Amino acid sequence: MRPYDVILKKRNGIELSKEEIEFMVMGFVNGEVPDYQMAAFLMAVYFRHMSETERYNLTEIMARSGDTIDLSPIPGVKVDKHSTGGVGDKTTLVLAPMVSACGLPVAKMSGRGLGHTGGTIDKLEAIPGFRTALSEEEFMKNVKEHGIAVVGQTANLAPADKKIYALRDVTATIDEISLIASSIMSKKLAAGADGIVLDVKVGSGAFMKDIASATDLARAMVDIGKRHGRETVALLTNMDRPLGRTVGNALEVKEAIETLKGNGPEDLEELCVELGAQMLKIGKIAETLDDARKMLKDSIKSGKAVEKFRELVEIQGGNSNVVDDLSLLGISSKTYEVKSPGDGYVYSMNAERVGIASMLLGAGRTKKEDKIDLSVGVELLKKTGDEVKKGETLCVLYYNDEKNLLSSADTILNAYEIKNTKPKEEKLVHGVVQ
Ligand code: URA
Numbered sequence: 287m288r289p290y291d292v293i294l295k296k297r298n299g300i301e302l303s304k305e306e307i308e309f310m311v312m313g314f315v316n317g318e319v320p321d322y323q324m325a326a327f328l329m330a331v332y333f334r335h336m337s338e339t340e341r342y343n344l345t346e347i348m349a350r351s352g353d354t355i356d357l358s359p360i361p362g363v364k365v366d367k368h369s370t371g372g373v374g375d376k377t378t379l380v381l382a383p384m385v386s387a388c389g390l391p392v393a394k395m396s397g398r399g400l401g402h403t404g405g406t407i408d409k410l411e412a413i414p415g416f417r418t419a420l421s422e423e424e425f426m427k428n429v430k431e432h433g434i435a436v437v438g439q440t441a442n443l444a445p446a447d448k449k450i451y452a453l454r455d456v457t458a459t460i461d462e463i464s465l466i467a468s469s470i471m472s473k474k475l476a477a478g479a480d481g482i483v484l485d486v487k488v489g490s491g492a493f494m495k496d497i498a499s500a501t502d503l504a505r506a507m508v509d510i511g512k513r514h515g516r517e518t519v520a521l522l523t524n525m526d527r528p529l530g531r532t533v534g535n536a537l538e539v540k541e542a543i544e545t546l547k548g549n550g551p552e553d554l555e556e557l558c559v560e561l562g563a564q565m566l567k568i569g570k571i572a573e574t575l576d577d578a579r580k581m582l583k584d585s586i587k588s589g590k591a592v593e594k595f596r597e598l599v600e601i602q603g604g605n606s607n608v609v610d611d612l613s614l615l616g617i618s619s620k621t622y623e624v625k626s627p628g629d630g631y632v633y634s635m636n637a638e639r640v641g642i643a644s645m646l647l648g649a650g651r652t653k654k655e656d657k658i659d660l661s662v663g664v665e666l667l668k669k670t671g672d673e674v675k676k677g678e679t680l681c682v683l684y685y686n687d688e689k690n691l692l693s694s695a696d697t698i699l700n701a702y703e704i705k706n707t708k709p710k711e712e713k714l715v716h717g718v719v720q
Contacts, residue, residue, distance in 0.1 A: 289313065289323040296330040304343040311347050315446045321453060328450070328459040336464035338509055344464065345510050348472035351446035355422075355478035360391050360429050363569040366479035367394075367561055368470060370503070371403040373491040373641035374528030378406045378436065379542035380550070381558045383594035386434040387585040388562075390569040393429045394436045395443065395477050399650050399658075402491070402641030404538065407438045412536035412615055412660040416604030434598050444472045461493055467506035474511070481517040481568035483561055484508070488716060489526030491637025497522060497716055504719040519564045522716040523557060527635040527670045530554040534649040534663010536615040537684065543609055546592040553714055559583060560715055618661040622683040624695050626674040630704045635670050639701035646694040647685045662686055664698065671709055
């Protein structure tokens with residue numbers, strides 16, 4: 287077999303066998319297939335796509351390319367959750383303690399942010415002392431004894447995906463459904479959960495800009511999960527505006543803690559309840575989604591969810607006083623207010639631009655190696671549907687370095703569309719694929 291022949295076959299739209307896919311993927315991982323041939327192969331997939339069987343095989347090959355986690359020593363059904371990436375998406379910080387407080391063990395591996403989207407691991411590192419790298423023993427012990435652990439992915443989890451993703455990132459081959467679905471699902475399969483709840487974001491801040499393509503992605507991932515024997519459900523959720531009112535690491539931790547205390551933004555709490563309900567149902571903690579929703583809301587009202595968050599911070603070495611004293615998060619004290627240029631309503635927001643504005647302040651990375659500033663970001667005082675007066679503050683930028691402050695302010699101002707008419711209410715959950 288030669289890489290040339292596999293590229294040619296895919297380029298001509300012919301279905302590849304498992305052996306051919308394995309030959310390309312593992313050859314690339316082992317350094318036998320050079321970057322230029324893998325790049326050509328990925329571009330052929332981009333234009334010719336993959337059949338369900340090809341996708342399934344690609345996912346399995348990538349999932350088996352490194353370590354796989356065995357969660358079987360943890361009693362009960364283990365359910366993972368994954369978001370396809372959004373702006374202001376601090377769901378895991380709220381959802382993990384909520385579902386754990388309801389009795390579902392959470393053994394979560396999360397990622398870092400890239401580009402305009404944030405990542406849970408960066409956010410957690412805004413908590414002084416919090417360790418996101420635990421040994422496998424400590425990870426398992428914490429889940430067994432405390433019902434919760436949230437860590438960064440081990441270096442050797444689906445290394446084929448890591449290497450291919452880096453190449454896709456520089457060859458304009460990220461946004462192809464089979465490639466995204468197999469990339470996400472290979473990591474989920476390797477991470478060992480019995481069930482998977484997917485949050486597929488749709489809108490201006492997401493990879494998938496419309497409901498039709500988000501549905502295709504959701505179907506592809508649910509199909510891969512089920513074929514691998516994992517109960518899998520996907521929610522299609524709104525990313526036409528950022529989730530909650532903050533974007534940026536320490537700011538998002540603050541908002542997550544406020545939400546766990548019952549004082550958070552409605553959209554964030556609702557999303558956590560909806561995703562959590564699917565998790566509790568798959569995990570057999572609740573019989574119906576309505577029972578699960580009630581349990582999750584009660585976990586906030588009773589204070590059990592915020593206490594579980596405190597416990598998570600303590601067992602991973604963080605300063606749990608942050609729960610009572612949010613100033614310990616070290617949010618920058620330098621602020622800049624962006625004012626409304628006119629009267630009216632916020633008619634729409636471009637979530638990607640909000641993410642870029644936050645990134646320009648230093649909260650995000652353009653390259654994997656970039657260092658980020660955890661103390662900066664954006665607080666949105668006005669969001670879609672809110673009335674505004676000329677000169678009123680739309681949002682507050684928290685910054686340290688003045689270098690990109692004005693371009694960030696300009697970017698975020700361009701993210702707001704202000705009109706005289708009030709926009710129609712948008713749904714938070716567009717649909718469920720299962
Ligand atoms: N997230 C991933 O992990 N992979 C993709 O391809 C896209 C988003």
